[in-house]
Amino acid sequence: MPRQIWLLVIATTINVTGGSFLWPLNTIYMHNELGKSLAFAGLILMFNQAATIIGNLVGGVLFDKFSPYKTILFATILAVSASVVLAINHEIISYSIMLVIIGLGIGATWPVMFAMAGSIWPEGGRRAFNAIYVAQNLGVALGATIGGYVASISFNYIFIANATLFFVFLLIVLLTFKSMDKSRDRQMHTSIIEQSGKIKSKSSFKGLLILCVGFFISWLAYSQWQSTIASHTQDIGIPLEQYSTLWAINGFLIVFGQPLLKLVKWKSQKAYIFSGTAIFVVSYLIAMAADQFFLFVVAMVVLTIGEMLVWPAIPTLADEMAPKGRAGFYQGFVNSVAAAGRMLGPVLGGVVVDMYNIHVLFYILLGLMIIPFITTGLFDRGMRNKETG
Numbered sequence: 001m002p003r004q005i006w007l008l009v010i011a012t013t014i015n016v017t018g019g020s021f022l023w024p025l026n027t028i029y030m031h032n033e034l035g036k037s038l039a040f041a042g043l044i045l046m047f048n049q050a051a052t053i054i055g056n057l058v059g060g061v062l063f064d065k066f067s068p069y070k071t072i073l074f075a076t077i078l079a080v081s082a083s084v085v086l087a088i089n090h091e092i093i094s095y096s097i098m099l100v101i102i103g104l105g106i107g108a109t110w111p112v113m114f115a116m117a118g119s120i121w122p123e124g125g126r127r128a129f130n131a132i133y134v135a136q137n138l139g140v141a142l143g144a145t146i147g148g149y150v151a152s153i154s155f156n157y158i159f160i161a162n163a164t165l166f167f168v169f170l171l172i173v174l175l176t177f178k179s180m181d182k183s184r185d186r187q188m189h190t191s192i193i194e195q196s197g198k199i200k201s202k203s204s205f206k207g208l209l210i211l212c213v214g215f216f217i218s219w220l221a222y223s224q225w226q227s228t229i230a231s232h233t234q235d236i237g238i239p240l241e242q243y244s245t246l247w248a249i250n251g252f253l254i255v256f257g258q259p260l261l262k263l264v265k266w267k268s269q270k271a272y273i274f275s276g277t278a279i280f281v282v283s284y285l286i287a288m289a290a291d292q293f294f295l296f297v298v299a300m301v302v303l304t305i306g307e308m309l310v311w312p313a314i315p316t317l318a319d320e321m322a323p324k325g326r327a328g329f330y331q332g333f334v335n336s337v338a339a340a341g342r343m344l345g346p347v348l349g350g351v352v353v354d355m356y357n358i359h360v361l362f363y364i365l366l367g368l369m370i371i372p373f374i375t376t377g378l379f380d381r382g383m384r385n386k387e388t389g
Contacts, residue, residue: 014169017143019106044095057329059109060111072173083098208330210375229358277373
């Protein structure tokens with residue numbers, strides 16, 4: 001990989017590790033430490049994800065219209081400032097406001113990171129976006145694993161660690177990212193959309209919308225592992241520390257499973273999505289029947305294999321579909337769709353479980369997972385017709 005991609009990978013790992021000290025413990029802190037209801041905690045987290053969606057869209061637009069370096073610099077300064085305030089004062093009012101500001105700042109960085117990966121290494125294709133994806137999950141694994149031990153000593157250290165790593169990320173941006181502005185105009189797409197004027201922006205965005213409908217459904221289903229399925233494991237007597245282990249397995253499997261993933265050499269990103277979605281379905285079938293920790297481990301391993309195939313494919317396709325000068329917006333849109341799935345998934349899943357039970361939710365999820373197969377098959381049909389017409 002090019003040196004600048006490695007810089008993006010290192011910066012992403014540090015950024016996500018800092019964030020992962022905080023996000024797995026948000027609900028526990030607000031409910032157990034501050035004495036707020038689960039409904040209140042869920043509302044604050046919904047605002048956090050809503051701010052992330054706004055940040056995704058704004059960051060993507062600013063990448064295209066302004067400066068990638070200045071965009072990510074301003075967004076990071078915003079997140080660092082909020083995290084420092086949070087380290088000093090984490091009572092409920094300050095906590096709630098700063099969590100939303102962090103969501104806005106960090107949300108604006110991700111479309112820039114993904115768009116820069118595509119600009120710096122256009123010939124890398126899927127590999128460029130997979131590198132960022134792996135770095136994200138290494139950060140999740142490290143942050144979630146270490147964060148639990150740090151929190152057991154004192155929650156105060158969690159906020160300090162979060163602010164410290166965000167500040168390190170800011171230093172990396174200041175010292176190394178400015179030269180990456182020059183890479184923004186090096187986008188040379190040679191895949192399903194040739195930049196020859198034949199394919200208009202309107203048809204490209206229509207294809208992106210269709211593709212992202214399935215992406216949203218996949219994230220809506222995936223988010224149940226952090227909400228309703230998490231609660232379900234507690235209801236059947238699986239200790240919290242064992243449930244936390246599932247996410248460590250998820251993160252480290254994504255990192256150390258990359259050599260095996262290289263054996264999969266499908267030329268079409270659609271093939272990755274089709275196969276990964278089918279694997280998602282298998283994981284939900286296993287989780288639906290699981291009544292002991294080992295079966296949830298198996299379900300998580302299967303789920304992780306599925307996401308290793310699907311998640312990098314979506315930003316890759318978005319980069320391929322983006323007309324010249326619109327890569328940032330397309331990456332921002334993809335990231336905002338994922339955030340929307342994470343925001344609405346726990347709410348909708350919780351309503352179903354409250355009204356019925358977890359098994360009804362699983363049946364609904366299995367039915368919904370038909371949609372990504374349909375949208376993946378259809379999203380580029382109009383574009384291909386225009387190419388051959």
